[in-house]
Amino acid sequence: MEDYKQLLNNILGEILKQGASDFLIAVNKYPIARIDNRLTPLTQFEILTSQATEGLCFAMLTEDQRKILLSKKDIDFSYSLNEEARFRVNVFLQRGSFSAAMRLIPSKIPTMEFLNIPPIVHDFTLRATQGFFLVVGPSGHGKSTALAAMIDEINHNRTEHIVTIEDPIEYLYNPDRSVIDQREIGSDALGFSEALRASFRQDPNVIMVGEMRDPETIAVAITAAETGHLVFSTLHTNNAAQTIDRIIDAFPPSQQNQIRAQMAGSLLGILSRRLIPQVGGGRIAAHELLIANSAVRNLIRENKTHQLDLVIETSGEEGMISLNRSLVNLVKQKNITLDQAQQYSLNPNELKLLLK
Numbered sequence: 453m454e455d456y457k458q459l460l461n462n463i464l465g466e467i468l469k470q471g472a473s474d475f476l477i478a479v480n481k482y483p484i485a486r487i488d489n490r491l492t493p494l495t496q497f498e499i500l501t502s503q504a505t506e507g508l509c510f511a512m513l514t515e516d517q518r519k520i521l522l523s524k525k526d527i528d529f530s531y532s533l534n535e536e537a538r539f540r541v542n543v544f545l546q547r548g549s550f551s552a553a554m555r556l557i558p559s560k561i562p563t564m565e566f567l568n569i570p571p572i573v574h575d576f577t578l579r580a581t582q583g584f585f586l587v588v589g590p591s592g593h594g595k596s597t598a599l600a601a602m603i604d605e606i607n608h609n610r611t612e613h614i615v616t617i618e619d620p621i622e623y624l625y626n627p628d629r630s631v632i633d634q635r636e637i638g639s640d641a642l643g644f645s646e647a648l649r650a651s652f653r654q655d656p657n658v659i660m661v662g663e664m665r666d667p668e669t670i671a672v673a674i675t676a677a678e679t680g681h682l683v684f685s686t687l688h689t690n691n692a693a694q695t696i697d698r699i700i701d702a703f704p705p706s707q708q709n710q711i712r713a714q715m716a717g718s719l720l721g722i723l724s725r726r727l728i729p730q731v732g733g734g735r736i737a738a739h740e741l742l743i744a745n746s747a748v749r750n751l752i753r754e755n756k757t758h759q760l761d762l763v764i765e766t767s768g769e770e771g772m773i774s775l776n777r778s779l780v781n782l783v784k785q786k787n788i789t790l791d792q793a794q795q796y797s798l799n800p801n802e803l804k805l806l807l808k
Contacts, residue, residue: 455507456504456507456508456510456511457511459497459504459507459508460508460511460512461533461534462497463475463483463494463497463508464533464537464539464554465533465536466485466494466496466497467485467494467556468533468536468537468556470485470487470492471487472485472486472487472492472556473486473487473489473555473556473592474486474553474554474555474556474592475539475552475553475554475556476491476551476552476553476554477500477505477508477509477550477551477552477553477554478500478505478546478551479500479501479502479505479549479550479551480499480500480501481493481499481500482494482495482497482498482499482500483497483500488729488733488734488735489592489727489729489735502548502549502550505549505550505551505552506549506550508552509521509543509550509551509552510550512529512531512541512543512552513527513529513543517529520638521543525544525545526542526543526544526545527542527543527544528540528541528542528619528620528638529541529543529620529638530557530620530621530622531554536559537556537557537558537559538556538557538559538622538624539554539555539556539557540554540555540557540596540620540622541553541554541555541620555592557622557623558597558623561600561601561604561623561625562597562600562601563601563604563605564577564598564601564602564605566601567594567597567598567601567737568736568737568739569598569601569602569723569737569739570723570739570741570771570773571771572741572743572771573602573721573723573741574605575771576602576720576721577602577605577606577609578605578606578609578610580682580720581657581680581682582677582680582681582682582718583677583682583683583718583719583720583744584673584674584677584683584685584715584718584719584720585602585682585683585684585720585721585722585723586684586685586686586687586695586719586721586722586723587599587602587684587685587686587722587723587724587725588686588687588688588689588690588691588692588695588722588723588724588725589688589689589690589724589725589726590688590690590726591688592727593725593726593727593737594725594727594737595686595725596622596623596662596686597623598723598725599660599662599684599685599686600622600623600625602684603616603625603632603658603660603684604623604625606630606658607625607626607627607628607629607630607632608628608629609629610629610630611629611630612629612630612631612657612658613630613631613633613654613655613656613657613658614630614631614632614633614656614657614658614659614660615632615633615635615651615654615656615658615659615660616632616633616634616635616659616660616662617635617637617641617644617647617648617651617659617660617661617662618634618635618636618637618660618662619636619637619638619644619662619663620636620637620638621634621636622662630658633654635647643669644661644662644663644664644665644666644669645666645668645669645672648661648669648672648673648676649672651676652676652679656681657681657682658681658682658683658684659673659676659681659682659683659684660683660684660685661673661683661684661685662685662686663685663686663687664685664686664687664699666702667702667703670699670702670703670711671703671711673685674711674714674715674718675714677718678714678717678718687699689724690724690798691724691740691761691775691798692722692724692740692742692760692761692764693757693758693760693761695722695724696715696722696752696757696760697757699711699715700712700715700755712752712753712755713753715752716749716750716752716753717749719744719748719749719752720743720744721741721742721743721744722740722741722742723739723740723741723742724739724740724741724775725737725738725739726738726739726775726796728779728782728788728792728793728796729788729792730787730788731786731787731788731789736782736787736788738775738778738779738782738788738796739773739775739778740764740773740774740775740778741764741771741772741773742760742763742764742772743767743770743771743772745767745770747763747767748760748763751763761774765777775796775797775798776797776798776799776802776803776806777806779793779796779797779803780793780803780806780807783807790807793807
């Protein structure tokens with residue numbers, strides 16, 4: 453096992469050197485790094501046998517975690533490479549062999565400016581005291597990082613009690629003006645909804661829910677936002693309209709009108725992110741930002757979410773921005789190519805018109 457531990461650390465050291473965002477362990481493959489969103493085999497290492505993938509995966513696990521993996525067939529956790537880096541890890545079985553996906557968690561929490569987050573989002577981190585703010589987008593497009601930047605801005609600028617509920621804990625916060633308690637599902641709490649309910653008795657001002665995975669968690673999070681808490685969370689959705697629909701549709705028809713009314717009353721905003729390969733290397737973020745003004749609240753209440761895109765497009769003066777507008781700005785600034793913009797646009801025909 454020590455040999456595999458050393459091999460794992462050698463591979464992760466190489467990944468850090470190459471600036472990869474992710475690392476994949478798969479049987480009969482070289483170790484694979486994701487660099488600028490492209491999968492790159494690390495051919496300086498040997499192709500991994502089934503025995504090697506098991507050894508590498510088990511080298512990261514405690515005895516209790518191994519039991520969970522063998523019982524449930526997959527497990528989420530975090531892994532630290534000495535003092536150099538931390539990774540979010542999912543180990544799973546596929547066709548009888550062990551595989552893993554590891555995502556690098558930078559040791560320093562980036563600022564909102566560094567992440568290219570629209571400046572008006574500062575209104576929610578510096579002034580909002582109650583309500584619900586969501587960061588959405590596909591997997592691997594920086595939702596957790598954006599959320600961490602927002603929580604850390606509160607930490608450095610406001611005196612609040614912040615409770616985070618994560619699976620697993622990703623960024624480690626250094627409490628500054630705020631008090632921060634970080635709870636990890638599995639080791640500190642049984643589940644998101646249970647931890648969220650318990651947080652009501654922990655005197656929080658700000659609650660961060662790593663991910664809303666089920667109707668129960670969504671319902672408790674909305675209730676928290678209604679009862680005087682500032683709640684942040686993420687969802688795997690493409691844009692604001694789809695996010696509202698996904699939340700409503702998670703509930704049976706008999707409850708949907710109530711949830712719609714609660715969302716209309718408690719929502720602050722929805723930030724959707726895309727990380728796009730940048731000219732010259734690296735990736736840069738494009739955003740869609742919905743701010744819950746009276747028009748947005750009415751559309752949610754009246755079940756007219758299909759009109760939200762139009763509200764975003766015509767509310768630039770209030771700070772809202774559509775994904776296409778964001779892509780156009782990045783093309784004009786020569787940060788991304790036209791081809792990249794079209795690839796990531798949800799409405800390429802509208803994008804062409806805006807570019808003209």
